Amino acid sequence: MISRATHFASERATCIDHILCNDMSDIYSSCIFRAKISHHLPVCINLNLNIGNIERTGSAKPRVKVNEYLLNKFIADLRDIEKAISPVKSAQESFTDFITEFKISYDKWFVEPNNLSSRKFNNLRKDWITIGLAKSCESRRVLYETWQTNRSNHNWNIYVKYSRKLDALIDKAKYDYFCQKINENKDDLKKTWRLINNILGRKRQNKLLTFPEEDAAHNFNKYFVNVASDLVASSYPNDVDDDSFKNFLGQFDFDNENSLTDVVFKETDLMFFISKLSNSKGTYFAPKILKQVSYDLSSVLCKLFNKCVSEGYFPTELKVAKVIPLYKNKGDINDISNYRPISMLSVFSKIFEKLLHKTLTDHLESHNILNDSQYGFRKKRSTLHALINAMENVCQSVDSKQHTLGIFVDFSKAFDVLNHSILLRKLSHYGIRGKILELLTSYLTERQQYVSYGGIESTILTTSTGVPQGSVLGPLLFIIFINDIVNISKMASFVLFADDLNLFVAHTCRATVYSLANSILKELYNYCISNKLIINFSKCCFIEFGFKACKDFFHLGILNNRFLKVERYKFLGIVINSTLNWNDQIDQVITQVSKSCGTLYRIRLHVPRKILRNIYMALIQPYLIYCIPLWGSSLSSEKMNKLFVLQKKCVRIVAGKTAKENGIFKHTKPIFRSLNILTVFNLYTYFTATEAMKVISTQSPCLLFNFFQPSVRSNRLLLPKFNYESLKKKSFVYNGSKIINYLINHDIPFFGLISLPVFKIRLKRHLLTIQGRSRSGDDAWLQCNHDIFSDIRL
Structure with a gap:
């Protein structure tokens, strides 16, 4: 489609930029822009895509206005809503009335008439380009066209000299602009990072399916709702004994006094949890408004939530989730299995769940119910603790000249396939009974969801298995469900982080350790059948720690599914290997820091030094400190020295001109000191x-x-x-x-x-x-x- 020159050198012009097309029927025209955007002139084509209009049914988040007058009016309405709560009506009826009246009042006082946010188009002119700079850019374009007309060295030298001075002025304007904006928003971290991403040119890329969005929303919802139940049906037979899971439960004796049967919420607890809401995670009602009316709102909600507990009922309005598909950045973009569902729940659901989470956690901790091997979703526990526990056991076993196996088990959609009936019976076993158990039963059953994709909303479908994705209670209910998995054997050390299961088996005899491991895996398989969990055999593997090179006469596996033997494995974000050195992990850190170092270098000229240090602490420091008490023990290794050299490079970038003296880099010791950064x-x-x-x-x-x-x-x-x-x-x-x-x-x-x-x-x-x-x-x-x-x- 292009037949003229698109690239000009000092002595020649060539046509090396093309547009190829196999159908000329819908092409109107093609052209070349004479603009100095790059070394090559831009080419374009004008064609008809034959795309019809799609009606958008999705509701955007409303735009709100807030001031003291409106807040006072809204608070007055809240007090009237509280007075209207009838003790005769059921919890469901009362909550439905509350949601209806609350939304009417909220829309009346806060939502602007044109409440849908307008679509934002990219502004071609950058904010730091003043009218004077824009005129200078136009003058540069004229000089470039003059050179194209008469390609003489004199015209080229004039253009280059002018262009260099203009680029310097633009860089200075850009630096001053971002310094001013960062200073204006220094107390708003979210806006500061938005500015930094603007400097780096980072933009969200919404990858869309090629088939119609209306069909996509429905197909997504149907897949997300049925994938777990279909997986369970195809993995295990239907004749599994429903009571077989009891064989693995520990001994817990709870009478009526020790059991958790009822609870009365306090307004102070609601005010605390409302104050902790994230301003950016509201679905319809803005959390920042709820925080400003928390005193009156907590009074209303306290009555409603206590009414729900007394009746053992979770309101239907709080069981509807809005799901947004997120592409995993791997696999075919048109394959819906390559998308991850991101669920958004009502803000009132999150408040209610936080109250229940605190109640359940207090009961579990006071009776020491949760096993010590579980490190996920628990206070004062982290991935570092799980890794330390694992590596200390391995080091001690290898030091005792024991053959040690590390077995890493992966579950398929563990949170989604969780069986409600088994979970509720386990909760009763752990002393969670009465109205609380009835409330949790209502919370899990008849949950609904719809998918919002490309502005199109699907129909609402009901889910039958799993804990709610994106919920507060979901992770806690899962670790309760899997709490008894450590009872399958006393011959292994367990390290769990939510659904990540890791077993460590040691013995002085190599044949014996493999025999023990296979028997433990057999019990694990029986546990999974009884609890209807599914092992993803393709991702299961194991490591032989500290073994000398020898032939593999032994194997690990379940039934006909062999576990893959590996020399290294990424365990909770840390790379461990069979020789128990940290070279692979340090290589990973070096790669991560190198990429961030490039980002730091790109941004160095556009932000002040103080902000640059903050960016260092956000982009570089997290990679250096994650689980460093483990891999940082290789103090004298060449890998650590290489990482230290890379860190010094980053610090010099942060220091800027102060890192040099007479054009030569100064020693980094005073730089580390002045920036308050540790090596x-x-x-x-x-x-x-x-x-x-x-x-x-x-x-x-x-x-x-x-x-x-x-x-x-x-x-x-x-x-x-x-x-x-x-x-x-x-x-x-x-x-x-x-x-x-x-x-x-x-x-x-x-x-x-x-x-x-x-x-x-x-x-x-x-x-x-x-x-x-x-x-x-x-x-x-x-x-x-x-x-x-x-x-x-x-």
């Missing part, structure tokens, strides 16, 4: 010490606290004994105990004598001082001394 070696020291302090002072998680051994003769910790020096250096407990003892030996209070925030501040200040005067960053943790707390004012 990767001292980050290891800092987070190892603080994590050890948290575990010991709170005695939680219990399994980790039991690894530490306090001395009976002093307030120090006994160092765990290891036969192999290499394993000792990799142990978090050994390194954490050694650092703590060093602090205690220098009269530094530790056990309950100093708060954690004060400890963190003083430790960081001391490490900054040490790394500023030591020859290298990695020896700072060995130089801790008694001045860590001296002469420091907080």
Whole structure:
């Protein structure tokens, strides 16, 4: 379609940009723009796509206006709504009346008449391009066309000189613009990051299916609703004994006094949870408005929620979810199985669920029901704790010359296939009964959802299995459901993080350890059949830790499904391998930091140094500190030194011109100090010490606290004994105990004598001082001394 020159050099012109088409019937015209956008002239084509208009049925989030007068009017309506609550009506009728009246009042006072947000089009002119700069850009275009007409060296030199000066002015205008905007929004983190993404050119890309959106919304909803039930039906026979799951339940004796049967909510609890709502996660009602009327709103909701508890009924309006499909960025875009459902629930549902979550959690913790091996969705527990537990068990087993297997089991759609009947009976077994159990039964049954896609809303369908996606109660109900999985065997160490199941089996005989592991997997399969969970065999694998190279005479698996033996595995975001070194993990961190370093370099000229440091802390620091108490123990390895060099490069970018003196890079020690940034070696020291302090002072998680051994003769910790020096250096407990003892030996209070925030501040200040005067960053943790707390004012 293009037959003229699109690329011009100083001495020649070529036609190297083309548009190819195999159907000329719908093509109107083609053309070339004479614009200096790039080295190649833009080409375009005008054609008829024959796309009809699609009626959009989706409702956009309303645009609201808020002021003190409107809030007072709305509060007056809330008080009238509270007075109208009838004790005669059922909980469902009362809540329906409340939602109706609440929405009428909300729309009346807050929603603007033209409440649908208008579609935003991309503004071609950047905000920092002034009228003067725009005229200069036009002058540059004229100079470029002059050179194209008469391609002489004189015209080219004039154009290049003018273009360079203009580019410098545009960069200066862009820098001043973003500095001003960032200063204006310095207290609004969301707007600040929106500006940063604007600088980086990051835009959301909405990938759409090629078939009509109306059909897509319906197909998505049908798939999301039926995928779990179809998976269960095709995996297990229908003649499974409904009571077989009881074989794995532990012994819990609850009488009427110990059981959780009823609860009365308080207005103060509702006000607290309303104040914690996220302003960006409301579906229709803006959380920021609910927060401003929380006193009166909590009074109304408290009566309604207590009425729901007394009747054991969860309102129907709170059981409807709006689902938005999100492409996983892998696989065929037209395959709906490559989309992830993102559910949005009513803000009132989230408040009610948070109250129930607190009630259930208090009961579970007071009776010590949840097993210590579960680290997911629990307070004071994290992925780091799960990894420490796993690696300490492996290190101790290998050090004892035991053959150790790490088995990693993956479940297919574990949250979606959860059986309601079994869950409710397990809740009763754990002492959750009476009206609370009736309420949870109502909460799980007859839930509905619809899909919103491309502005089109599907019909509403009912779900029959699984916990609600995007809910507050869902994760807690799941870990209750899977709580008894550790009862399948006492010969394995379990580490769970929600639905991630990891087993570790050790024995002095290699044949025996494989035999034990296969018998445990057989029991796991029986457990899954009884509880109607589905193992995804294609993603299950195992690692032999510390084994010498030998032929594989042994195998792991369930029935005819063999588990894949691997040398390395990504375990909760950390790469572990069979040799128990951290080279693979450090390589992963280096790759992640390198990418972020490029982003930092691109943005360096457009934001002030202070903001650049904040971007460093958001883009670079998280990769350096995630689980560093484990992989950071490789202090003297070449990989860690390579990572340290990369960190120094990032720090020099943040420092900008101050990183150089007479055109030569200065030493980074004063730069780290001035930016208040720790080296990767001292980050290891800092987070190892603080994590050890948290575990010991709170005695939680219990399994980790039991690894530490306090001395009976002093307030120090006994160092765990290891036969192999290499394993000792990799142990978090050994390194954490050694650092703590060093602090205690220098009269530094530790056990309950100093708060954690004060400890963190003083430790960081001391490490900054040490790394500023030591020859290298990695020896700072060995130089801790008694001045860590001296002469420091907080």
